[in-house]
Amino acid sequence: MSDTLTRSPGRSDRPAVRPPRAAGLLNRSPAVRVAIKRVLQAVPVVWGATFITFCLMNLLPGNAAVALLGDDATPEQVAALSARLNLDEPFLVRYLQWLGNALTGDLGNSLQNNEPVTAILGRALPVSLELVVLAFALALLVAVPTAVVAAKRPGGFADRIGMQISMFGLSVPNFVFALVLVLVFAVGLRVLPAVGYVPIGQGLGPNLRAMILPATAIAFALFCEYTRVLRADIVDQMLREDYITTARAKGVGSWQVLVRHALRNSVFSLLTIVGLQFGALIGSTVIIEQMFGLPGMGQGLLQGINNRDIPVVQAYVVVMACFVVGANLVTDLLYAVLDPRIRHGRPAA
Amino acid sequence: MTTQIQPDAAARTGDPDAPLLTIENLEVTFRTRDAPVHAVRGVDLTVYAGQTLAVIGESGSGKTVTSRAVMGLLPRTASVRGSIRLGDRQMVGLGEKELRKCLGREVGMIFQDPARSLNPTMRIGSQLTEAIRVHLPLDRRQARERAVELLAMVRLPAPARRFHEYPHQLSGGMRQRVMIAIALACQPRLLIADEATTALDVTTQAQIMDLLLDLQQRFAMGLVLISHDMGLAASYADQVAVMYAGRVVERAPTREMIAHVRMPYTRALLDATPRLERPPHAPLPVISGRPPDLRALDPGCAFAPRCSRVRERCRQERPELAEHQPRHEWACFFPCADDTIPGEDER
């Protein structure tokens, strides 16, 4: 089992049906072809995301300078700020300027304190990433065994309990669940801090102590969804797929059939969901970071919005959108690397 | 290359004349949303070592359910009554652990669609060594050697290379050969082939059947061919049992059956087989009507509504399977006579 998923390319096995010969990069191997195609498809989406952000920030009714300064600002103040924001230029010119700068790594400076936005991002990104990765790890670690146990006997005790919990979990907004966690672990048991962030530089232990509640708050909804999807997929395979019957007919034990045959194939559908959510999760950290006082991207975005700090908000939104697109891209690529059917190309049978 | 695969199956059975598989009065019922479906209604079958039994019938006749019952592979909604003895082991009501020891070791099975019956994300080799190592105390390397031998045995070209490939890289016939290798990995005494050639094209079909018969001779296995194809049974089986609506309705040695069909249903099945001797563009006789609803059968013969020879008695009373002629059993009040047979010799 161990050698099947991590095979290096270029051994003697070749696809049964070779793709027709054509010149160029696109004919390397099915996996490479898929990869190149996906990267090329992602570029316009990222570009579009930046454009939509820019539109949102600039085309909404009202003068941004007025919105920034408030209604009682003098016309001189408005004019000065408009000049500073280049608001007098046509919209497209401003967008192209911004895009050009962004491509060279310059996302502008904060209106609040003139700090480069890239520096602000550089501080916030690791916090959010740690939070999200931790949440994913927690969710998957619990969801996979739960789903397998539930799928062992569909309709059985473990299955019903698991499905009820996950239905409830999917219905709790994460800030509500976070509050319950705070109520229990910080207010009631007083074992974990309710707010505050400890950088990882000050030791992994304190850092994790500060991160565990927010990560759990995010992980719970993920756990519920993964459990449901994975369980449904495994149950479906156990009922419908002939290779499961084959495995049983070999005399393979029922747990082994579940794990070696059904779970293995379910991993692919799980992977898709995980990938699609990784990007979206960056967004859902907004509320959790705010609640637990973590200086991540979400908090930065909220501060930017409160301060009407347009370059900061713009940068955050673009980065988050890129995360979504990037996560989808990586999912597709992983799929191509891991799934042997894509890796070797499908037979033209 | 030292061969680990020896034709030792005959030696394993103490008494070569004792039946390998004995099914007695098997009944299978499925619980469903509304009425229970009584899929198998009292089936008796016997298979001896080295013998090929063909079980023939339409979809829904209970042939597949019977074979799955032997393997204990029915879903939880099924309840099985009666007796299935494999050698001297009673398979009905066997615990999961005991059953698992039997599957693959005593009885192997191949399925209809080789594209679906192999796990698409596992290498051929892993699927094959899995079958070997479940039952035999071999280490990785030995299991791998045996697996390659098995692949060679089923005449898969370049077996050592195929070992590392995935199912989708093989053709349909090659996949079915792999399935046979998996089923025979631990040299079971009985092999059940459930529509094993239905999904293949005709030439591949013949190759696979020849391979199966060859291996059966070599290992003196009992072979059960589950099929809807009367022609296949006629060409390859020693004994034919025809099933309809969950019951065996006619059973005889193949030659006897082909030469002297009694049951009108078997007659209809035979006539529905395409044959080269038929004049071109002649319409193929088909069996009109549909298989009966197994939830609500009438008291009479289940085939009566579709039978061309039906009389009033058939609707009132159900004919039992009985040995009306030596070694030829049928369940019909008004069997066909010999003279109604158009094509005499099938072989």
Add this chain to the structure above:
Amino acid sequence: MAVQPPDLATVRPGADPAADPLDAGPRPRGRTGRRARRRTGKGLWIPGTILGLIVLACFVWPLVYRDLPSPTAGSLLQANLPPFSPGHLLGTDPLGNDIVSRLLHGGRVSLEVGLTSNAIGLLLGGSLGMFAAFRGGWLETVTMRLLDMLIAFPSLVLVLVVSTYLTPSKLNVIWAISFFSIPTFARLARAATLRLREQVYVVAARLAGARDSAILLRHIAPNVLPQLLTYSLLWVAAAIAIEASLSFLGFGVPASEPSWGMMISRGQAYISSNPELVLIPSACLFLTIVCLNTLGDALRARTGAP
């Protein structure tokens, strides 16, 4: 988002359980027997009844029971009354506002926002998706690419940005959430239309010379709509959660209109002394969403919609 768009992979009972269960081996259904039917029934009427009660309480009770205290004009003299105080069934908050009336008002906000943004998504997104898929070609490609880009945004971020730039009001929250519901419904409608477009009766209608609009209205829409409606229950649940999140962050409806998210947010400060200030609106929010989700799931299982 805590409330995910519903998973599309739950096991459905087969379309026709009576159709020859023995063909090519037994193919049993997800759940079996009478228990399954009874459970689907329960899954429909229990959450349905609770939802009905919630709607009645939020919209009808204030009309019938005129003496309900105002949700915002509380007096500080009556602050922090415990539950079951005379005149204040669930007590008052630290500003002296009656909790019951705030709950009812908040429920109205949640339901209004959820239902309206859902209706906008259903109408605009649904017709957009149907039209794009029916026409096909570059129109479809461009529309769908644009919607993909919208979906690429984390929903809460998008809603935050939109609602900040629009002045805070219920209507603007609705528009902001619709920004996200439109592409979701458009995708769903497109997928359903693509399946229908090749159906024999649609092709036949086209060959018979029916106008496009007639085919869309008479053949496609009636078949796409039930699927969208089933999905919209789940979407209302998601929209209510988004609204609560927005209000929790202070970007939702204005402070003059109490909402559940805002109640939770305000109660956060008193979580150690008066946890019920957080727990009561949380429970209402949870109950509403869980009922919508259960009902949506049960309906989906019953109709066999994807």
